[in-house]
Each structure stands twice: as structure tokens, then as C-alpha cells.
Amino acid sequence: MSGSVTVSIQKDKCTGCGLCRLACSFDKNGVFNPNASRIWILDGDESGFYPNICRNCEEAPCLDACPAGALVRRREDGYILLNSEKCVGCNMCVMVCPFCAIGRMGDRNFKCDTCNHLEKCARICPHGAIQFEKPAHSRANKRRKLAGLLTAKTGGKEKW
Amino acid sequence: MQAVKPVEILTVDLSSREITRDKIEDVELIKKYIGGRGIATYSLLSSMDPEVDPYSPESPIVFAPGVLTGTIVPCSGRTTVLFKSPATGRLFKTNVGGHFGAQLKFAGYDILVVKGRAEKPVYLYIEDDRVEIRDASHLWGKDVRETNRLVRKENDDPEVQLACIGPAGENKVVYASIQVSIYNAAGRGGGGAVMGDKNLKAVAAKGTKGIRAAHPEKFMETVAGLWNKMNEVSGVKPLSDYGTSIGIESTNAIGAFPVKNYQQGNIDNVKYLTGTYLVEGGFLKRKISCYSCPVACHRFVTVDEGKYRGVYTGGPEYETLSALGGGCLSTDTAGVIKANELCNILGLDTISTGNCIQWLMECKQRGVVSDGDAGGLDLTWGNSETIIDLVGKIAHRQGIGDLLAKGLKAASEELGRDSYKWAIQARGLEQSRVETRSAFGYALAFAVNSRGPDHLNTECLAEFGGSPEARALIKRITGSEEYAYPHTTEKRADIVRWHEDIYGASDALGICAFPTTAQFWMDEWDLAGLFRNFTGIEVSHEDMMRAGRRMIVMERCFNAMLGHTREDDVLPYRLMNEIQHDAMHDNAINSAELLDKMKDEYYALHCWDIEKGLPTKETLCELGMGDLIEKITGYIELK
Ligand code: SF4
Numbered sequence A: 001m002s003g004s005v006t007v008s009i010q011k012d013k014c015t016g017c018g019l020c021r022l023a024c025s026f027d028k029n030g031v032f033n034p035n036a037s038r039i040w041i042l043d044g045d046e047s048g049f050y051p052n053i054c055r056n057c058e059e060a061p062c063l064d065a066c067p068a069g070a071l072v073r074r075r076e077d078g079y080i081l082l083n084s085e086k087c088v089g090c091n092m093c094v095m096v097c098p099f100c101a102i103g104r105m106g107d108r109n110f111k112c113d114t115c116n117h118l119e120k121c122a123r124i125c126p127h128g129a130i131q132f133e134k135p136a137h138s139r140a141n142k143r144r145k146l147a148g149l150l151t152a153k154t155g156g157k158e159k160w
Numbered sequence B: 001m002q003a004v005k006p007v008e009i010l011t012v013d014l015s016s017r018e019i020t021r022d023k024i025e026d027v028e029l030i031k032k033y034i035g036g037r038g039i040a041t042y043s044l045l046s047s048m049d050p051e052v053d054p055y056s057p058e059s060p061i062v063f064a065p066g067v068l069t070g071t072i073v074p075c076s077g078r079t080t081v082l083f084k085s086p087a088t089g090r091l092f093k094t095n096v097g098g099h100f101g102a103q104l105k106f107a108g109y110d111i112l113v114v115k116g117r118a119e120k121p122v123y124l125y126i127e128d129d130r131v132e133i134r135d136a137s138h139l140w141g142k143d144v145r146e147t148n149r150l151v152r153k154e155n156d157d158p159e160v161q162l163a164c165i166g167p168a169g170e171n172k173v174v175y176a177s178i179q180v181s182i183y184n185a186a187g188r189g190g191g192g193a194v195m196g197d198k199n200l201k202a203v204a205a206k207g208t209k210g211i212r213a214a215h216p217e218k219f220m221e222t223v224a225g226l227w228n229k230m231n232e233v234s235g236v237k238p239l240s241d242y243g244t245s246i247g248i249e250s251t252n253a254i255g256a257f258p259v260k261n262y263q264q265g266n267i268d269n270v271k272y273l274t275g276t277y278l279v280e281g282g283f284l285k286r287k288i289s290c291y292s293c294p295v296a297c298h299r300f301v302t303v304d305e306g307k308y309r310g311v312y313t314g315g316p317e318y319e320t321l322s323a324l325g326g327g328c329l330s331t332d333t334a335g336v337i338k339a340n341e342l343c344n345i346l347g348l349d350t351i352s353t354g355n356c357i358q359w360l361m362e363c364k365q366r367g368v369v370s371d372g373d374a375g376g377l378d379l380t381w382g383n384s385e386t387i388i389d390l391v392g393k394i395a396h397r398q399g400i401g402d403l404l405a406k407g408l409k410a411a412s413e414e415l416g417r418d419s420y421k422w423a424i425q426a427r428g429l430e431q432s433r434v435e436t437r438s439a440f441g442y443a444l445a446f447a448v449n450s451r452g453p454d455h456l457n458t459e460c461l462a463e464f465g466g467s468p469e470a471r472a473l474i475k476r477i478t479g480s481e482e483y484a485y486p487h488t489t490e491k492r493a494d495i496v497r498w499h500e501d502i503y504g505a506s507d508a509l510g511i512c513a514f515p516t517t518a519q520f521w522m523d524e525w526d527l528a529g530l531f532r533n534f535t536g537i538e539v540s541h542e543d544m545m546r547a548g549r550r551m552i553v554m555e556r557c558f559n560a561m562l563g564h565t566r567e568d569d570v571l572p573y574r575l576m577n578e579i580q581h582d583a584m585h586d587n588a589i590n591s592a593e594l595l596d597k598m599k600d601e602y603y604a605l606h607c608w609d610i611e612k613g614l615p616t617k618e619t620l621c622e623l624g625m626g627d628l629i630e631k632i633t634g635y636i637e638l639k
């Protein structure tokens, strides 16, 4: 799966505008409805917002839990897809997903499919809070930032 | 007839506990008034007796998110709140951001009307078709933060959005705000006191229904066009980075920052009151958005050291840094943040609160009030602790706070002794923090504003010509960039009326006034395009502007039915009678003659009766509002 991209969340950048949720629901259902979105903004009040979305786990509990074969891993990019047609609505995946990244409308569940690599949420986010990148790339970025912080003359003020 | 999505109206009567649902399906009516503020104002004007006491069960309060609220249109998350103001005794339109309006829309409602008065404290819970009047005894007395927390907790839903009041609203402080979270307030005019009078602690909304555009593809194209425009203009990034207080340093530099209750035009060390300092001083922790807003001009700030350590709140905005900071001759950043926090959680309008405190400090300066009269508070200019103390006293109506809680008009009448001369209010509303003696467009706008002297019906920032976009707009309105100059009366009427129109249109759509009147990346063509593609109703840019104009005309008619005429289109005494200190130009005064000249031009431009400053029957007919004549002439004569 080394070639695939993963989602990387910069939580301090999120302002809670909800645009990503509307972009998602419009893409998937042609409607503006955050409840139909595959991304959630967890509102921690004073502690900020967290855009929450499927991480496409390497060892995905949802995949193992689904009794109906509705969840499958796509070979080309390692993404986990939920086939709503096959979903029996038993909620096993919801129970085991550590991120609560599976939603439900009516009696069927749904999850992020990255809009087939168009990642509508990341594209609309005005503040770059959601990014999809290759894991290696994401690690390299993080290290670069860290290097800057660790080597800069910060007078001990900078926090990281 | 063309089939369109009807305007859904939910009416809750707190006295009879009756809940009714109505629809407006008349396309012509929708075209005329658009939705939100437009339709809400129309229904109040046509159905309400304007003479009812603001504190009576018959006086309704209306929440009207815009047509586009809840959609992906950038900056479309705003909600109009309408009521008869206990401060001004007139119809009062306020507008608030946050996420409340969007949830009301997702629940399926375009307009919520609350009337009557509950016997004991209640809150209204709305979740889709479920509408309940619930006991709120346990919430009464609680502050805004706590109320939000408790309601979310008891409904086990962190997404429930509230419009609620704090103790100030319960105690009917005439400038009590309606708070949508700690970041947004329908702050002005005392809507919070109206809710308090109704025993209505909060309206909690949550919706799960989706919103669909009539022409989704075209709609998304229009939206994409707006994103491009937004990314091109100069003003968006600074507003996002530094918030609404971005302009304080430059306003101070031109001597137009109202300091020491409008006795000075600038303050030393203004740096501590700027958005830049909120960032550099480490106060800013996060930018906050209204629903669907990519700009995020709101702030989440904390104070991490010193005596106010532990304070956390939304804000402070330009108005607050001026009202509770510079206006009181204070540049204590942490002190302003603390006072702001109290206003947000106790539910007070920061502008009126600040103006009242400044007035009291000037009363001491002029020997009209002593520290002893204020229960031993040190009323010296700039004393942060006093300012903070007074905020609490106003909200709880303790000691001298009880006098201030009545608003400047009543307080200065009660105190007497010339104190009206430095009471910065007109028609019962404390003026917002604009030095109108340095900006004549603002002066006219404030004088004719149905709310009273403030900027939120007609912000005509463009007259300063502060950006290429502003100058281009002034050229478009007046024919020449030359008029992007605020120290002249020339063309102010044209500039003000254009702003009134676009404000109305933006409010009706739920769009924030910044894109249309401050950063200039949405114009009337954009608004028409959005409305067209969203509703499927054909409108032109001119239709949008005329709809906005109807809102101004309706507000004026409502107030005229209560006796308002051109004599009432005035500004606070000081601004009309004292030359502004530190002004950069001659004639820095809003004298009666100056206002009269601009008012004549303004009424004439509107085709109103110049003598009375009121619309004529002909004006009403020309705007297609002939149906309102009978109602209006039941109260007053129209030419
Ligand atoms: S749905 Fe949850 S468990 Fe499954 S891959 Fe995504 S994050 Fe992992």
C-alpha cells in the first residue's frame, strides 16, 4: 500500500465552517446536508475542531467486522470502500471503527471513498486543514517542520 | 404558476403553547421580498400592530435565516432577527452569524416566529418536525457558555445550535444580546430583553433534512465563480488573518478612532488594541467561521498570564476593542478581553455596554457623578477593573449598573444636568464605533437608519476609498472615483442608498455584509445569479436591489406609523454640536445643516416626501407595495 495516499489533518487550522461537509454531501447525494457527509467536524468547544474522516487503516477493523462483504479494500490504492447495496445495516463497522468514521442514513451505512481521488473536502477547505498525501511525503513534511522548529532560535518560546 | 420551494414558516405561541406551520408559495411575493429579512419584515408590517409594547406577549420575535443559509455559498450562514426594540421603541432588524440559522434550515424552516409569553422559563427545542416548548427553570440564571453546554448535554447532541440569552436578557437590560455561541451575537437593540420578557431562555435547533438547489450545476458554477473572485480581492486575507480589528491602527492614524467617549480621535499605544497584537501577543488561538464561511474573521482568544489568566472567549472585534478599550481610554488588551468575555457570557451588546461606561466616566470627569455615587468604583478614565466591574453590574442591574442598564437615553434623562450632551445615542440606540464627523456617508447612513445610529444597515466603508475595489465601486455608483472621499456631502445619498439596497438583498439571502460592502467580491449580479439558480425564480440584479430597497421602505413605514419623521433622523448631540478633535479635515462636525442637506438629497433620491422624510403612496405603488397603503394609512397620512 506504499503508493497510496492517506489523509493528514491539521486540526489547528480548522475554523469549523462546515464547507467540507457540504462539499461531500453535494458530491455524494446532490444535496447540502451535513448529515449525509462522510466527514465530521468534532467540536471540542474551547479545545478546537477536529475534521474527522476515515484513515483507511492498514489493519482495518471495519473490514474484518463486516459480515455482508460490503466493505472491501480496493487493490490499486488500498482504499476501503463501503458498498451500500451490499450493506445490511448491522452497524458492526460503526462499533469497531476507532474513529467513528462511518455514517448512516436510513438503514444503510456509508463512508468516505475519497471521491475517487478528487477529495472534495480537501479541495474546498479554505485553510488547508485536510490534506491527502502519500504517507512518506507526509512524514517528510512533518520532519521538515520539526527540523525548522528544533534548529530555530526561538528563545524557548515556540511550542510544538 | 411556476412551482417553487415554498417559504416555510413556523409560529410558536408561548402563551397558548400552540405551534403552527404555514407556507408562502406566491412566486410574485417571493420575488418582491426574496426571503429572510425581506419576507419576515413584510409579514410583521402587514400583520402586526406597530403600537404594541415591546414587552408584551403580542410583540413577536422573528428568526429568519437567509434563502441560501445552509448551502455551500461562501459567507451564507447569517440569520436576521426582527423584533420591536425596547431600546428604540421601533422595529429593529439585527443579523447574526454562527451555525444556528443553518440548523434551523436543515430542520426545514425558513422563518421562526415566537410570540406570547411563557408562564415560567422555557426553551424551544426544534429538531426537524419535532417542535417542543421545554422547561428551562434549570437554565435560568445560567450564563451563555453554560447554557450551551447544558442544552447540548441534555439532548446528547453536540451539534445542537442555540440562540440564547444570558442573565442580562433575563434582567431585561435594554441592550441585552441574543447570543449564538460565544462568537456571534444579534447584539443590538435589546432582542435579548425581548426574549427575557417572553421567559424564553433559548431556541435550540438541529436539522437533518437536506437543502437542494433548483439548478444544482449552474448553482455550483456561480459558487465557483465567487471563490475565484474572493481569491483575487485584496481585503480577504487581512480580514482572515487579523479579524475585524484590522483597521484600528489606520483609523487611529487619521484621527477618526472614537476615543474617550468621542472626545479624542486617537489614542497612544493603539497597537495594543489591534488584531495584529492579538496575534503577536499570543492571545489568538484559533480563527472561527460562521457556517459556510471561508474567511473566518472571528477569533478565539485566551489570556494565559497576568491577572486575567484563564479568560477565554470569542472576539474581541473592532467594535469591542473600541467600545470597551479605546473609548474608555484603555489599551489594556487582556482587560478588554475579560470585559468581552463577560459581555459574551452574560449576554450584553458590547457597543452599548461600552458607550454607557464611557458616558459614566465622562459624568465623573464633568463632576456630575462621583465615585461614591457609583458605589465606590474608581471612575477614572481607562481603569480596566472598573470597566469589568461595571459590565457585571449592568447585567445584574446592581447599584449604578441599574441606571446604565436602561440605556443612554433613559439614563441621561434620569440623571439630567446636561449629561445628554455626552450621551452618544440617538433614538435610544448607542452609536456604534464610527467617527461620523470624519465620514459623512456614514453620518447620513446612521441618521436615516431605522435601527438608530449604527453601521449594520448600511456600512459604507467604500467612501474611504481604501482599496482599488472600493474606489471602483464608488465610481460605479457615482460616476467618478473622486467621490471616494468621506469629507464631502456630495453623492453621499447615492452611496448610502446603494448600500441600503445591497444590505437588504444580502440579508435576505443570508449573506454576510463583508463580501458585498467591505471586501467587494460579491455584487448584485452575483446575488441575482445565486438566487436564480437556487430557487429557479428569474430575477435580475435590479430586482435584487429593489427588493433590498423595499426592506428599507417597510422599516421606515413601520416606524412612521409610530410617529417617526425626518426630525428623528439625527445623530447624537456631541456629533452634531461639537467639532471633532484630532480631525484631519475642516468642518469635522455633523451639524444639522450638513445632515439636512444630505437628507434632502436622500429622500429625493428615494422619491419620498422630503418634508416628512416618508415614502409617498406613489413610491409604494412604484415598488409594487400598494397593498400596504391601507394598513399604513390607518395610522398616519401619506402624501
Ligand atoms: S472506516 Fe474506520 S476502521 Fe475502517 S478503515 Fe476507516 S477509520 Fe479504519
Ligand code: SF4
Binding pocket: A013, A014, A015, A016, A017, A018, A019, A020, A021, A041, A049, A051, A121, A124, A125, A126, A127, A128, A129, A130
Ligand atoms: S472546510 Fe476545513 S476549515 Fe472548514 S470545517 Fe472543514 S476542515 Fe474545518
